[in-house]
Amino acid sequence: MSSRRTFIPENLYYTKEHEWASVQIDGTVRVGITDHAQESMHEVVFVDLPKIGTTIKRMGLLGTVESVKAVSEVYSPVAGEVVDVNRSLEKAPELINQDPYGKGWIVILRPTNLEADLGTLLKPENYAELLAKGSCGSRG
Numbered sequence: 001m002s003s004r005r006t007f008i009p010e011n012l013y014y015t016k017e018h019e020w021a022s023v024q025i026d027g028t029v030r031v032g033i034t035d036h037a038q039e040s041m042h043e044v045v046f047v048d049l050p051k052i053g054t055t056i057k058r059m060g061l062l063g064t065v066e067s068v069k070a071v072s073e074v075y076s077p078v079a080g081e082v083v084d085v086n087r088s089l090e091k092a093p094e095l096i097n098q099d100p101y102g103k104g105w106i107v108i109l110r111p112t113n114l115e116a117d118l119g120t121l122l123k124p125e126n127y128a129e130l131l132a133k134g135s136c137g138s139r140g
Helices: 035-041 116-117 124-131
Strands: 020-024 029-033 044-048 059-069 071-075 080-085 105-110
Touching: 020 116, 044 071
Parallel strands: none
Antiparallel strands: 020 029, 029 105, 044 059, 059 071, 080 105
C-alpha cells in the first residue's frame, strides 16, 4: 500500500469513476483520468483514443486505458463532440502516470449541455471524501 497522498486539483470536476474535467476558456472541456486512477492502474502501456468528431453521451465510453494490471474504460464526464485527442499518448502512454492533469490529458470535448452536466459531477472536496471512504470505483 502506498503512503503517497493523492493529488486533487481544486479547479477541476470529477466523476465517481475517477475521470476529471477541466472547463477551458473557449468553453471546451479537457478530460483525463485522476491521479488516484493512474496510481491504481500502475504502469499505463496503451491508450485507445476516440475518433475526432465522435459524439459522446454523458458517462458514455470515451476509450480505454491499458496498464500492466488491467484494461480500464474511460467515461465522458460531459456530453459532447470530441474535438481533439492527445496524440502524444499513442507513443508515450506513460504521460498519464507522469502528469495525469497536464500532459496526460486524453480528449477535448465541445459540450452540448455543460451547465447541466457540471451539476452532476463531484467538486474536489466531494471527490476527496469519496476517496477517503474507499469508494474507489472500478479502476485497477
